[in-house]
Amino acid sequence: MRTRVTLVGLGLGVAISLPARAQQACERLTELKLARASITSAATVPAGKFAPPDGPTPSMAMDLPAYCKVQGVARPSDDSEIHFEVWLPLRANWNGKFEQIGNGGYAGSINPGGLAAGVARGYVTAATDNGHIGPTPTFAIGHPEKVVDFGHRAVHETAVQGKEILQGFYGKGPSLSYFFGCSDGGREALMEAQRYPLDFNGIIVGAPANSWTRLLTAGVWNWKALTETPANAIPITKLPVIQRAVVAACDELDGVKDGLIEDPRRCHFDPAQLRCPGADGPNCLTPGQVEALSKIYQGPKNPRTGEQIYAGTVPGTEAVTGNWDLWITGGASPMGLPFQGWFGTTFYANMVFEDAKWDYRTFDFDRDLGTALRKSAPALDSNDPDLRPFRDHGGKLIQYHGWGDAAIPAFGSIEYYDRVKAAVGSTNGKAIADFYRLFMVPGMSHCAGGIGPNDFGNLGLVGPSSNNPDRDVHAALVRWVEKGVAPEWIIAKGTRPGDPPVDPTKAVPMTRLLCPYPRTPRYKGTGNTDDAASFSCS
Secondary structure: OOOOOOOOOOHHHOOOOOOOOOHHHHHHHHHHOOOOOOEEEEEEEEEEEEEEOOOOOOOOOEOOOEEEEEEEEOOOOOOOEEEEEEEEEOOOHOOEEEEEEEEOOOOOOOOHHHHHHHHHHOOOEEEOOOOOOOOOOOHHOEEEEHHHHHHHHHHHHHHHHHHHHHHHHHHOOOOOEEEEEEEEHHHHHHHHHHHHHOOOOOEEEEEOHHHHHHHHHHHHHHHHHHHHHHHHHOOHHHHHHHHHHHHHHHHHHOOOOOOOOOOHOOOOOOOHHEOOOOOOOOOOOOHHHHHHHHHHHHHOEEOOOOOOOOOOOOOOOOOOOOOHHHHHOOOOOOOOOOOOHHHHHHHHHHOOOOOOOOOOOOOOHHHHHHHHHHHHHHHHOOOOOOOEEEEEEEOEEEEEOOOOOOOOOOOOHHHHHHHHHHHHEEOOOOHHHOOEEEEEEEOOOOOOEOOEEOOOOOOOOOOOOOOOOOOHHHHHHHHHHHHOOOOOOOOEEEEEEEOOOOOOOOEEEEEEOOOOOOOOOEEOOOOOOHHOOOEEOO
């Protein structure tokens, strides 16, 4: 069911008591009356160097102009406590626009690096903790309203309150509004486009966990596959063996030998070819390991109906540091089990069954998935393909996903895009490409990093934009929204891996075109294959 958008929901229904020149009195924003929220502090921060604290999101030091830092709490329900921050450049440094940044994982904190990056670009920038404190989902036990806050209400409330605060500070509202999120932030981004289509004019969706319930079911599937018996465990020392074999089989399908699989949908690698001819060895897989790997590539299926529950993991970047070793097989995870397994088991224990002692070994991929889809999916999943309200108000959306993403299989982004295309069709002379473009990135890990062309402004959450719309996804979205020029490609930079899996001493700098799906980069037949100019989108 689609949420009805009201004037109050758009941030237009609350009277502003401060004068138009209130930007000279940041501290007086604590007097601003807000519906469903209150401002707990407002203070002017002088211009200077900003160095974000260490955290899970990469950050960089940057120079910031003076700004007004506002902290507040929204309480749209009796059990809500949504913390948010809004950073407002002083009027001389404000570009007239509003930007909100998304979260990662289970949220539970506010990313100061993302707020600083927005201010450095001249935006009023807002963020929220999604209604709870801490990175685990224990908040969900006995608190269904907090699950709704995490699912979608906190992000929307922050947009509403952020624009009210902006109005109170400058005496006028924003000319345009943008949202930028990856991972859970990508789920939030699609949720905004679906449930609250008038909140933002432009949205960047990175590697979205939009099919939250099924994605975390896949996390349980992979963890069970690896722990069914001790013989199913795949040690990280064998990940290079797997990646070498996959790359050898599929690298040149795109006509270029570069250690990257441009379109893994064309790669049909059978793990059985790695089976040890006899006893276990360092360069082969035991029968149990072949079985586990096959299940991971296959993805979860309903044992009763045969339905594909969620996409399988994409082959080709198994040994990249911070990929499978962190998310799937473990070995590099600080949680004691792979991140996928941790997310899947904590989701079902806390959000579905509300039982901290729940044992994943008892999971039934028919019965228990059905329970989750009935109980949690309505608040958490952002799968509605009908983006016509967002499109019809002029909204533009750019989505990207790394083919080497071990956290969220990239097939999920293609599946959602295709569903939107089928739902939207071509109505009123508008096709999907008029408002929604998807870019698939070979080799890239979750949201950033990995191998290949993985740098295209996608770290705009934590650093200033290059303002080059041909090389920066944030700038490309701004040009599309403000000048009507859709991105026909984005030039990404990175390094081509050396001998697979990755030999840093042999890595070579490269650039490559990212093309809007379903087009892919195609080598022209001449020129340097490490230069984007040697490729075209076809």
